[in-house]
Amino acid sequence: AQSVSQHNHHVILSEAASLELGCNYSYGGTVNLFWYVQYPGQHLQLLLKYFSGDPLVKGIKGFEAEFIKSKFSFNLRKPSVQWSDTAEYFCALRHGSGNTGKLIFGQGTTLQVKP
Amino acid sequence: EAGVAQSPRYKIIEKRQSVAFWCNPISGHATLYWYQQILGQGPKLLIQFQNNGVVDDSQLPKDRFSAERLKGVDSTLKIQPAKLEDSAVYLCASSVIAGWGETQYFGPGTRLLVL
Numbered sequence: 001a002q003s004v005s006q007h008n009h010h011v012i013l014s015e016a017a018s019l020e021l022g023c024n025y026s027y028g029g030t031v032n033l034f035w036y037v038q039y040p041g042q043h044l045q046l047l048l049k050y051f052s053g054d055p056l057v058k059g060i061k062g063f064e065a066e067f068i069k070s071k072f073s074f075n076l077r078k079p080s081v082q083w084s085d086t087a088e089y090f091c092a093l094r095h096g097s098g099n100t101g102k103l104i105f106g107q108g109t110t111l112q113v114k115p
Numbered sequence: 116e117a118g119v120a121q122s123p124r125y126k127i128i129e130k131r132q133s134v135a136f137w138c139n140p141i142s143g144h145a146t147l148y149w150y151q152q153i154l155g156q157g158p159k160l161l162i163q164f165q166n167n168g169v170v171d172d173s174q175l176p177k178d179r180f181s182a183e184r185l186k187g188v189d190s191t192l193k194i195q196p197a198k199l200e201d202s203a204v205y206l207c208a209s210s211v212i213a214g215w216g217e218t219q220y221f222g223p224g225t226r227l228l229v230l
């Protein structure tokens with residue numbers, strides 16, 4: 001069965017610190033990978049996505065993620081976080097066969113950035 | 116562009132009562148999803164529609180949950196009768212296929228509390 005695992009449940013950083021959130025998945029076939037963010041009181045928003053091609057993908061607000069197929073990983077990074085990055089972050093997978101299909105989410109990582 | 120709309124935003128009911136949620140997807144999006152997000156977990160698919168047909172309802176508890184999308188646009192999700200464990204946020208998403216694959220866009224969710 002497909003699954004997504006986010007290792008860090010709660011991360012606390014100071015402003016300007018670098019961020020890396022881990023995401024590993026289990027699925028042997030072609031995958032589409034996503035990072036969504038949920039700011040306090042807001043709905044889930046897409047940060048970035050990987051479908052194919054360059055394994056380093058850049059998203060909004062200075063976030064990037066690297067797809068490493070051999071490690072089944074899709075870690076999210078940001079070189080310097082801001083207080084406004086405080087939010088919950090979800091990694092999600094969709095298997096690549098078919099045009100549409102459900103997203104399988106990790107359990108989420110809560111990021112708290114201290115000013 | 117207007118996003119995915121959901122109502123109500125909050126609902127409190129007693130167990131064994133019934134409740135219905137409504138979703139209006141982004142205009143032109145043929146695919147619509149309902150997800151359940153229990154506190155501390157990532158969203159999990161309940162049902163996927165393509166236009167007004169069901170594509171995947173394998174994880175929908177059909178003894179108490181039902182959903183419809185009669186005209187291929189708006190959708191309703193109903194729970195009857197509700198149980199305590201149905202307390203969760205119910206998310207609606209609609210999707211577009213562009214470039215290499217599908218991207219899902221989420222509404223604000225309906226937060227349900229069953230007492």
